Amino acid sequence: MRADYTIKDDGALSEEQRLDHHWTENWKKIGNRRRSQWRIKVRPEYKVVRKFAPPAGTDVRVLDGGSGLGEWCILLRDLGYEPYGLDLSTPTIESLRREFPAMNFVREDIRATSFEDNFFDLYISWGTFEHFENGLTDCFKEAYRVLKPGGTLIISVPFYNQRLKEIDAKQGKPEKSGDTEFYQWRLEPHELSEEFKINGFDCKHVEPIYTREGIGRHLHHEYGIPYGNFTRFTSMALNPFANPNKFAHMLIGVAIKI
Numbered sequence: 001m002r003a004d005y006t007i008k009d010d011g012a013l014s015e016e017q018r019l020d021h022h023w024t025e026n027w028k029k030i031g032n033r034r035r036s037q038w039r040i041k042v043r044p045e046y047k048v049v050r051k052f053a054p055p056a057g058t059d060v061r062v063l064d065g066g067s068g069l070g071e072w073c074i075l076l077r078d079l080g081y082e083p084y085g086l087d088l089s090t091p092t093i094e095s096l097r098r099e100f101p102a103m104n105f106v107r108e109d110i111r112a113t114s115f116e117d118n119f120f121d122l123y124i125s126w127g128t129f130e131h132f133e134n135g136l137t138d139c140f141k142e143a144y145r146v147l148k149p150g151g152t153l154i155i156s157v158p159f160y161n162q163r164l165k166e167i168d169a170k171q172g173k174p175e176k177s178g179d180t181e182f183y184q185w186r187l188e189p190h191e192l193s194e195e196f197k198i199n200g201f202d203c204k205h206v207e208p209i210y211t212r213e214g215i216g217r218h219l220h221h222e223y224g225i226p227y228g229n230f231t232r233f234t235s236m237a238l239n240p241f242a243n244p245n246k247f248a249h250m251l252i253g254v255a256i257k258i
Contacts, residue, residue, distance in 0.1 A: 001187055003174065003176075003183075004158070005176055005181060037071075040075055048207075048252050053152060054121050056080035058081075059082065061084065061122075062076050062120065062122040064125070065110040066087060066110065067096075073104075073105070084104040084115075088107065111139055113142060113146060118151075119146050121152070123153045125154075127250065130186070144200045144201065148257070149258075153254070153257065156253075157186070158185070158249065158251075159187070159248050159251045160191075161247060162246040163246050189207075192251050192253045193253070206251060207244075207251070208245060209250050210249040211242050211247050219231045
């Protein structure tokens, strides 16, 4: 695993307050522009969910841990599931409750939710488990608690890919300093598989995703090319020939609660 750090925010905030602030500001930058369903359906996460998720039904409960603008919950509802959205951003959850009063959106910490034991059939979480400095274990333990026996957990986490390993071999891994604070963990495929295993899950699938986005990051960080049309179209052109193990930005994993 490899830790990433970011410039420290002003003020003394708890980890929960910092994450609340971070994600609230993140959704503000996006401008609350919720992705349409067709955009979700071309994402790699959707393909994995459709392959491994239980059949839809109004009694099939799904938790989206780190639900953001609620787009996945809306899609899951339209597919026939009973979705629950959970996020740390208070303004975002309040806005979703006003917009979708009949849906289930809660402001809670995914490490300690108020849901009953064995409540959900499926738990999805995109880029969330990695944001706690003491590791992913608390997120996995809570996921295990709220999932039914045989329930499915599908998560994505940042990938500690070969490109980053090569950089770290030359420069050393990032280290925490006085003006930085923890941001996230990056994992290798075998580490994600092991996290599932030690927390009571049977790992069924792990794969790298978002190779094109990783190429864009490579062009930006290693060559100083600003993000824009050049990096976008160059990434698209190189993507079919690129090695996902070197460039992919994320990992996605699927596991079953034993």
